[in-house]
Amino acid sequence: MTALPDPMRHVCNQEAKVPDKFADLVLSKVPGGKYSASDVERTVRCTLEEHTIPVHYGLILELSEPKSGAVWAVWDSTDGLFSLQTRADCLAQPTNGSSICTEFSQHPGGHTWELTDD
């Protein structure tokens, strides 16, 4: 039997367009020129559990090396300011057979499989 996500727990789903200058900054922060502008997400979406603080996290660049984690855009929806964080992946394991958590290590709120996306 597969446990379904709790319908009371929702993904934040706040979206933001990534400013051009910020996309350039992402590329300048990753090693070795391995990534190009087309690898950088131009619209980020917050996939954390719904939250009350106006600071959102969206995956902006997946790093290809194992255990290298990903680059996350962190933005404040009140002033539109962006910053960058490279975070390890969440390693929590679902116990109900659903797919792994797509958030970063130590993220606030529930894991991906505990949330509904609508």
Ligand SMILES: [Zn+2]
């Ligand atoms: Zn959010």
Ligand SMILES: [Zn+2]
């Ligand atoms: Zn998680």
